[in-house]
Amino acid sequence: MSVDYRLVEEDIISSIAWSRILLDIGILTDIDQKLIEKTLSQILKDNIDDTNKILSSQAEDIHSWLETTLINKLGSLGKKLYTGRSRNDQIATTLKLWCKKKLNHIYMLIIQLQSDFLDQATIHVHTIMPGYTHLQRAQPITFAFWCLAYIEMFERDRKRIKQALKNSDFSPLGSGAISGTSWVINRKKLAQIMGFANCTSNALDSVSDRDFILEILSVASISMMHLSRFSEDLIFYNSGETNFIGLSDSITSGSSLMPQKKNPDILELIRGKCSAVYGSLFSMFTLLKGLPLSYNKDFQEDKKHLFSALDTWEDCLTMASVVLKNITVNIDICKRAAEKGYSNATEVADYLVNKGVSFRDSHDIVGQIILEAIRLNKSLKNLDISVYQKYHINFSNDIYKCLTLKSCLDKRNSYGGVSFEQTEKSICFIKKRLNKIKNILKI
Template sequence: MALWGGRFSKKPNDFFCTFNNSLNIDFKLAKYDILSSIAWSRTLTSINILTKLEQKKIEEALLILLNKVKKNPKIMLNSKAEDIHTWIEQQLITMVGSLGKKLHTGRSRNDQVTTDLKLWCKYKVNKLIQEIKNLKKTLIITAESNIDIILPGYTHLQRAQPIVFSHWCLAYLEMFTRDNIRLKDSFKRMNFNPLGSGALSGTAWKIDRKSLSTDMGFSSETKNSLDSVSDRDYVLDLLSASAISMMHLSRFSEDLIFFNSGEANFIQLSDDITSGSSLMPQKKNPDCLELIRAKSGRVYGSLINTLVVFKGLPLSYNKDMQEDKEGLFDSLKTWSNCLKMASLVLKNMKINKKICRQAAEQGYSNATELADYLVKKGVEFRSAHNIVGNIVLEAIKKNKNLDQLNLLTLKKYSNVIDQDVYHHLKLENILEKRSSKGGICKKQILFAIKEAKKKIFDTK
């Protein structure tokens, strides 16, 4: 039985019911619909719609129903209810009789569904914040364990300047920190209670929405009933945050896929998070990272889909808005799984220190240092840049690294070059010179790790 039908002379078409109903999606909101219904029953008591005894009876019945839902979250899926609100109201009426019909007084499914969804989103935000925190902890531990591993840094996928692996870890730590900030900001914006807004114009009953909001754990009540029932900015906030974070995870995955390739061989992924080939016995594939990279697309799709659903949508509630949940539920689950997978990848990864260093010594990643050396000797940078370019060309012809060229060869290009140049071209010395805050010298890396640990490990 639907929650409507008095003015209809025909039964709804069976296919229409299947097309229209949302229980198979919004059943995930059952817990929050029950909790918001309990809070609403208390509000109805305050305006004398329910007696205290009636409210207690309704609350006890709803708590029994809540326990059933917790034990079996899909308990309602075999019913023919239109949505989760219908199913819960029908269950309540079965349990307490006609008293259950009083609960919907002053309330609409329009303010009910957005309230439930906000409560669900608030819960998910806190879970995701913790999962990002766990990944950040793993990044910090990995960074701390690999301070002395030198590898080439890249621009345009070309070897550029030497870095240390811990600095690579700290780069992604910054990205996931921003993701965490976005989540916390979205929580602040969604933490306003729409319940009591009715279908679109508020309620004629003298309810205390501020007290109701406090009872439900919201910071305050929403300010405009039209906006309250039609607002899904908080859904878009979360989809946007998930899309950006999945972009970070995709970049993280692509780096590690490259590092793990036979061509680079910087890292070895653990056997327990890789797979093999059905044909080629030697293969060990980074499937989990490739899947993270691919799953970013479906999260982007959910964001775009939801934006399009709301584009040009008139005030206030429209059935289009039923399409706000499936993509959101899928995206946040996908994001959560990918965060967990990324952490697992790092925990079991081995780094090939020798190969990383050999790669950093190749590709003329110390060329910028040679240019800086010339500048310190009084050569203008633009001239120094040109000189080093010519030296690199000579080194390529001779198939040698810059520090393998003899002093006589180097002096052909500039008389200011002396024996001390070899000290400046050594990888460790190049790293230590990058001592500005955020740089790659050991002191800055240790400082960054210390600060990160202080924020992550010293807070709950």
């Protein structure tokens, strides 16, 4: 009860649907069904905002509590509701209904987070910063380009949520304990009453299936990994070693000893919470791997893993939006960092390729030039032309046009590239995609 009390609304929804099916087959009269539905709705209204009465009861679980409460209010009429129904198909149905509601809410949070990334991308199209591989400065990118990368990550999460919702949109209700029900009911109609697309096909599988939980937790784990990478990036960008961004005081804290510290607490917590969601997924795999068909009491453990993981995912998505909405990008510092570290070295190699030198040879030549530049403590754009010509005769003064950050970015103009032009196109495309989704969802 301390865990599945949260299923009260879904248990009542499935019970109301079942009462309508019992009306169809003559177990309930029209008056009886309406009274049961009205009573169930009132029970929900009385308990949805204050669950203390549920939690303080001596009931084994939410289903037992609801049954007892209904019988206490309606007497023998309340007992009729449980004709042909087992707690096995009831809990499977209730869990799926809860997952649908929770996932639809998380789906909205994903869209909101993408919108927050898009807002930052729109502001920072021309904010140049270093891109990294192996945590070494690699090539210049923009903060907008970084934001667009995460939009694509969370777009895959959005699609996975949509697919998980579709895969679980089958009602198990009417499967009975393991073999179906002897009552002639319309299970497809029953499913539609509750908002499912269809009903499951095999009663034995229906009451023991928890694949939908595994799939949802898998989606949650992948998305939490994306949130963890996002957090790690910003922790690094916020560090004193880079100082690319500033974080709001509302999501940071000071040190108990060192007054100069401003610690990125929320980002570290998001990163840490990722492991808890992974743990829920692995726990569910371990829980299910040895279970024979069909229902087993081990299933009582599934809800705490599901609820904990999805609550954590929801909280972390919400906090990621808070972080993004209150971030400050230190534009000048980012640009100066992009100018260091020889991030324009590839442009020198490409320059030689355009002069007829093979890329492999030009790669080696530029490596030697960089060593010389390091020895002279100069950037590539500040090297004298004589230094370039020392390593290859094809260098001329036009090399300097290739070494500006703008030139480096403009050349990456292929589809999906970092150029300002491609970034603007990507922003436009994503804005249309998000607006289309929001229009469909009416948000």
